[in-house]
Amino acid sequence: MKEFLLTIDRRIIFIFVALGVIIPSLATVRLPIPITEDVKAIYDTIEEVSAKNGTILISFDYGPGSMPEVQPMALAVLRHCFRKNVKVIGMSHWPTAVGLAQEAFDIASKEFGAQYGEDYTYLGYKPGGGSLVINMGRNFHDAFQKDLQGSNTTELPITKNINGLANFDYVICLAAGNTPDGIWIPFGQERYKFKFGLGCTAVMAPDQYPYLQSGQMNGMMGGLAGAAEYETLIETSGKAIAGMGAQSFVHLIIIAFIILGNVMYFLYGRQKGGAQ
Amino acid sequence: MSRDQIFFIVFFVVFVAINIYLFGSGSLSADWTGFGIFIAAGITLSLYSFLYKDNPLFKFAENLYVGVAAAYTLTQVWYTVLLADVVIPFSELDSESMSNLWLIVPSLLGLFMLTQLSSAKFSWLSRIAFAFVVGLGAGLAIPRTIAANVLAQLEPSMRPITATWEGLDLLIILVGVVTVLVYFFYSVEHTGPVGVASKIGIWFLMISFGASFGYTIMARLSLLIGRVGFLLEDWLVLPLPYF
Amino acid sequence: MLFLRRTLPLIIAFVVGMIGILVFYIPHSGAQSLEQELATWDRIVAAFALVLGIYSLMRLHWSRVRRQQAAWGYSFLVFVGFVITTLFAIYNDGIGPFEPQVLNSGPFDWMYKYVQVPADATMFSILAFFIASAAYRTFRARTPEAAILLISAIIVMIGRVPIGASIYQGLPEIAQWMMDVPNLAAKRGILLGVSLGIVATSLRIIFGVERSYLGGGEE
Numbered sequence: 177m178k179e180f181l182l183t184i185d186r187r188i189i190f191i192f193v194a195l196g197v198i199i200p201s202l203a204t205v206r207l208p209i210p211i212t213e214d215v216k217a218i219y220d221t222i223e224e225v226s227a228k229n230g231t232i233l234i235s236f237d238y239g240p241g242s243m244p245e246v247q248p249m250a251l252a253v254l255r256h257c258f259r260k261n262v263k264v265i266g267m268s269h270w271p272t273a274v275g276l277a278q279e280a281f282d283i284a285s286k287e288f289g290a291q292y293g294e295d296y297t298y299l300g301y302k303p304g305g306g307s308l309v310i311n312m313g314r315n316f317h318d319a320f321q322k323d324l325q326g327s328n329t330t331e332l333p334i335t336k337n338i339n340g341l342a343n344f345d346y347v348i349c350l351a352a353g354n355t356p357d358g359i360w361i362p363f364g365q366e367r368y369k370f371k372f373g374l375g376c377t378a379v380m381a382p383d384q385y386p387y388l389q390s391g392q393m394n395g396m397m398g399g400l401a402g403a404a405e406y407e408t409l410i411e412t413s414g415k416a417i418a419g420m421g422a423q424s425f426v427h428l429i430i431i432a433f434i435i436l437g438n439v440m441y442f443l444y445g446r447q448k449g450g451a452q
Numbered sequence: 453m454s455r456d457q458i459f460f461i462v463f464f465v466v467f468v469a470i471n472i473y474l475f476g477s478g479s480l481s482a483d484w485t486g487f488g489i490f491i492a493a494g495i496t497l498s499l500y501s502f503l504y505k506d507n508p509l510f511k512f513a514e515n516l517y518v519g520v521a522a523a524y525t526l527t528q529v530w531y532t533v534l535l536a537d538v539v540i541p542f543s544e545l546d547s548e549s550m551s552n553l554w555l556i557v558p559s560l561l562g563l564f565m566l567t568q569l570s571s572a573k574f575s576w577l578s579r580i581a582f583a584f585v586v587g588l589g590a591g592l593a594i595p596r597t598i599a600a601n602v603l604a605q606l607e608p609s610m611r612p613i614t615a616t617w618e619g620l621d622l623l624i625i626l627v628g629v630v631t632v633l634v635y636f637f638y639s640v641e642h643t644g645p646v647g648v649a650s651k652i653g654i655w656f657l658m659i660s661f662g663a664s665f666g667y668t669i670m671a672r673l674s675l676l677i678g679r680v681g682f683l684l685e686d687w688l689v690l691p692l693p694y695f
Numbered sequence: 696m697l698f699l700r701r702t703l704p705l706i707i708a709f710v711v712g713m714i715g716i717l718v719f720y721i722p723h724s725g726a727q728s729l730e731q732e733l734a735t736w737d738r739i740v741a742a743f744a745l746v747l748g749i750y751s752l753m754r755l756h757w758s759r760v761r762r763q764q765a766a767w768g769y770s771f772l773v774f775v776g777f778v779i780t781t782l783f784a785i786y787n788d789g790i791g792p793f794e795p796q797v798l799n800s801g802p803f804d805w806m807y808k809y810v811q812v813p814a815d816a817t818m819f820s821i822l823a824f825f826i827a828s829a830a831y832r833t834f835r836a837r838t839p840e841a842a843i844l845l846i847s848a849i850i851v852m853i854g855r856v857p858i859g860a861s862i863y864q865g866l867p868e869i870a871q872w873m874m875d876v877p878n879l880a881a882k883r884g885i886l887l888g889v890s891l892g893i894v895a896t897s898l899r900i901i902f903g904v905e906r907s908y909l910g911g912g913e914e
Contacts, residue, residue, distance in 0.1 A: 186828040190503050193827045197673070197680045201692055207857035210867050240815035244678020245671060271528035271745075272521065272815070275807040278798045300796070301528045303745055304738030306592055311734050314727065318735070322536055326795030357886075362596035366604070378671035382664045385879040386886055389625075390608040392600065399667065400674035401855050418692070419677040424858035426673050431849055433831040438845075441835045488809035495810060499817040503824055515769040517814035519776025520806055522749045527784040527803070531796040533742035539793075558736035562743030568910075569751055579704040579909050585740050586908040587708030588733055590897035591715020597897075601890035605883055621876050628880020629887070636888050653884070658840050660881035662847025663874060669830065669852060675820035682813070 181440050189433060196426035205421055214388060215405040217395030218373040219256070221346050226260035230345030231334065233265050235360065236280075238352035239272030242377045246350050247276055248403040248416035249375035253348060254284035256410045258295065263334050265344075266298040267320065269308070269355050274301050278324070292325070293332050300324040305355075309363040314340045341368040350375045356384065361392050375402065460507060467497060470688075479689040493687040496679055628656040705903040712901030753777060780806050847873060 225232055234253065238246040257264050266277050281298050290296055299320045302308050311319035316338050317329050329335040337343070347370050349356045356374050365372045371394050374384060378399025387393040397406055400423060403416035471480070471490055480486035498513040538559055541552040561581040568578035609629050613619045634646060635653030642650045684690045711733065718730040756770035764770075780803065785792045788801030798804055836842040853859040854870025899905035 184831070186825075186832075187503065189828045189831055190824045193673075193676070193824055194680075197677055198684070201677070201680055201684055202690065207861060209857050210860050212867075212871060240812040241819040242671075242675070243812065243816050244681075244820075245674045271525040272811070274528055275524075275798060275804065275812070282799055300532045302532055302738060303529065303741040304734070305741075306589070306596070307734035307737035307741070310592070311731060311738065315731055318731070322795070324532075324796060324798065357601070362593070362600035366596060366600040378667040378674065379664075382660060382667050382874060382878055383882055383886075385874055386605055386883040389875070389879055390604055392604060399670055399855075400677070401670070401857075404857075415678070415681060419674065419681065420857050422677045422680070423670070423673060424856040426677075427670070427852045427856050428858065430669060430673075430827050430830055431852060433827065434834050434845070434849065437831045437834060438836055441837075484805060488805055492809045492813035495813045496817045499814065499821065502821060511766075511769050512772060513814055514818070515772040516776040517811060517818070518752075519773040519778075520780045520811045521815065522752055522773075523777045523780030523784060524807060524811055525745060526749050526781065527796070529742050529745050530784070530792065533739065534746075535793065537739060537742075554732065555739065558739035561736070561740045562746075565740065565743045565747050566750070568747060569754065576700045579700065580707060581740060581743075582908050582910075583704035583708040584711055585737060585744065586900055587710070587712040588715050588737050590708075590900040591712035592719075592734075594716050594894050594897045595719035597890050597893050601886060602894075605886060605890075609883065621872075624876050625880045625883070628877055629884045632881050632884025633887065636884070653881075654840055655843055656877050656881040656884070658843040659847045659873060660878040660885075662844040663851045663878045665844070666848035666851030666855070669823075669826055669848075670855060672820065672823035672826050675816060676823035679813075679817050679820045682816075 178440075178444060181436070182444060192429055192433070193426060196429040197422045200421040200425040201418075203421060206417075207420060207424060209404050209408045209417065209420060211405050211409060212402075214396045214398075215402055216409065218253070218348070218375075218397060219395075219406065219409045221371055221373060221394060222253070222256055222260065222262055225345040226257075226262050228345065229261065231263040231265065231338065231343070232257065232346040232348060233267065233341075233344045235267055235269060235347070235349045235351075235355065236273040236277035237269045237355040238276070238350060238377070239270055240276065241272075242352035243276060244415070244419075245377050245400050245403065246352060246375060247280065248400065248414050249397050249406060250277065250280040250350050251284060251414055252403060252406040252410055252412065252416070253350075253375070254280055254296075255287065255412055256406075258284050258288035258290040259410070261295070263294075264296045265335060265338070266296070268299075268301040269303075269305060269359060270353070271301045271303075274324075293327065293334060295334065297323045297325075297327070297332055297334050299329070305359045306363040309341070309359055312341055313364060313368055316340050316343075341370055344370055346371045346373060348373045348375065351380065352377045353380075356380075356393070357387065361387060365392055375406075378402075456505070456507070459504065460501070460509065463497075463501065463509075467494065474687070474689070480687075489686055493683060496683060627652065632656050701909070704909055705906065709901055709903060712897075716901075776810070 222232070234250070236250065254264060256262075266281060268274055268277055277298055281296060284290070285292070285296060300323070302320070304311075308319060316335070320329050322328055323332065323335070341347070341364055347360065347364070349360050349372070351374065356376065360372060364370070372392065373395045374393055375397040376384065378401070381396065381398030381402070384393065384396055384398075388396055397403055400416050400419050403414075404420050407414045407417045474480040475482060475486065475490075480489055495513045495517070498509040501507055502510040538555060541549070541555055545552055561584055564577040565581035566578070567574040569575075609626055611622055613623050613626070631649045631653035633653075635650040635657065640646055681692070685692050714729065714733065718726040753774070756773045759767045759770040760774065783801070783803040783806055786802065787794060788797035788803070790797065834845060834848075836845050850866070850873060851870050853862065854866040859866040859870070896905060900908070
């Protein structure tokens with residue numbers, strides 16, 4: 177037994193992880209999801225924007241590689257906006273986000289009867305990063321002359337009165353890379369002082385806390401758990417809430433493995449230089 | 453026949469059998485959507501076969517994906533920049549839009565960039581384009597980095613500390629920021645008070661690296677949950693209570 | 696020739712770099728217009744840079760196919776994926792490449808939804824298995840520092856998922872405090888260090904000390 181645990185084939189751990197995800201996905205156990213202030217702040221800001229019939233910008237800066245984490249945030253935020261008549265303009269710093277963003281707009285707009293051109297539009301991807309944000313800052317119509325459907329932004333009802341970033345009541349970045357701290361905050365928020373919220377992968381989340389405390393960012397959803405909180409706030413169960421059972425269960429499995437590994441290390445490993 | 457070959461043949465046969473059943477029972481529709489889900493499930497499982505060991509199925513899916521992804525990015529660049537910001541403005545050039553003529557400059561610089569892969573005779577032209585992009589990028593970044601990531605980050609670290617729990621948190625943050633900076637300051641030997649400070653800095657760093665590690669595990673598992681959700685719900689059409 | 700190959704690029708980097716810095720501090724409309732124009736140019740050149748990147752990737756795979764290097768069949772597959780998707784992009788669901796892009800129907804969208812999305816998403820999710828295995832093998836409390844790291848990771852992993860509150864009510868709050876205070880402090884320290892590094896590197900580029908972007912080859 178001792179030898180088995182010290183030289184365990186990694187494929188056995190793989191099987192535990194796989195079962196730890198599959199079994200809870202089939203089960204009907206549901207845990208209450210506590211809400212953190214950082215997620216509530218985004219929800220509250222959209223409620224405020226709704227009260228003044230405002231417009232927000234969502235930057236879809238992720239790709240299929242982070243889709244399971246970030247796409248539920250995109251859907252939850254869009255559903256919230258369309259339910260509360262908040263107008264949404266979408267764009268992307270990542271080329272691979274385009275299909276996902278379009279799909280999220282299609283799903284959410286159909287559910288709430290949001291009208292293209294009036295309630296939302298999607299501008300698509302442009303390269304340039306910081307330079308794109310500089311252009312959008314003062315000359316929005318020049319940066320995006322047309323949206324993805326080929327309509328002129330100077331004529332489309334939702335975009336014709338947007339001259340620059342300061343005209344947005346809220347900017348939300350949904351990110352899987354450095355676009356919030358590398359692009360949106362230094363090139364946009366710093367100069368135009370718009371309210372800025374973030375939805376990001378869990379990998380990025382710990383790095384964003386300095387911006388939350390400094391007020392450069394007013395709220396954050398981190399990873400699938402953050403998305404599940406937002407789904408809870410808008411009382412719409414989506415893929416994030418669905419995944420929380422599996423997420424909880426498989427975390428316990430990994431922690432059990434970490435503890436087991438340490439017990440083995442303190443009992444035998446130190447003499448042998450650790451398990452192989 | 454080796455054990456691995458048997459393993460992959462069984463894998464393949466089971467996959468085909470399941471799909472025959474799914475299409476036969478109508479769980480997967482006999483149209484492009486149903487076919488798409490079948491292909492997507494095949495790609496997903498082929499990639500997961502890497503968990504057993506590296507194999508041709510994995511490589512097949514991986515390389516096909518690289519080609520598709522490259523073409524997807526190229527397509528976005530074409531439609532939203534090269535077509536919208538270069539080709540159309542030039543094709544619509546008239547007396548009113550003469551300012552668009554300025555676009556010749558970046559277009560030329562862009563073409564210069566492409567000489568990078570040509571013969572040595574012309575490849576030096578790409579240096580001009582790179583010099584423009586890198587130089588401008590550096591220039592635009594300097595004031596913004598100082599304003600947003602240095603000054604704006606220093607200010608909240610130096611707020612007045614009060615005799616409350618929030619004040620205590622602010623004090624801890626101040627100590628943390630200073631000691632972490634001391635730890636990264638290699639010009640001074642880490643002994644005496646500097647050594648103590650850098651030691652405290654390490655503790656702060658360890659807490660934050662632990663947090664990052666925990667979050668990274670969380671992130672990877674979320675991606676796995678997403679894929680398992682696809683396989684169970686969209687492909688096998690199992691009744692998942694909450695998906 | 697040396698002037699064109701080396702000195703001219705350094706002059707260009709210096710001039711546009713200095714303009715990039717100065718226009719930030721000059722509120723005059725002329726300076727702002729210059730900043731807008733340069734940013735527009737930068738965006739367009741960036742698009743060509745992407746084209747260059749894809750072209751060089753394809754060239755690499757093409758040379759493997761041409762020389763029939765080991766496993767050249769896989770490089771051929773890259774081409775198959777690339778060519779098919781590009782043709783679908785040009786077809787653009789029947790309206791051609793000079794009309795707005797069709798995104799929610801047609802074969803191009805199909806390739807994205809059923810090849811690119813599952814492949815990309817699965818590729819990253821495979822890491823879930825390896826990180827679990829690595830956690831078991833290497834995550835050991837060998838020193839007090841390693842113990843802090845380990846405990847911090849475990850608190851976050853339980854405190855950030857719903858089961859944390861079911862185990863102990865205070866866990867989510869402890870996890871939140873850890874993120875808000877000690878984690879924030881360390882991340883801010885790193886951020887300040889990295890930002891000053893970016894500023895220093897950028898200055899080196901502008902003043903021609905750092906010239907690796909010019910690439911190797913003859914001067």
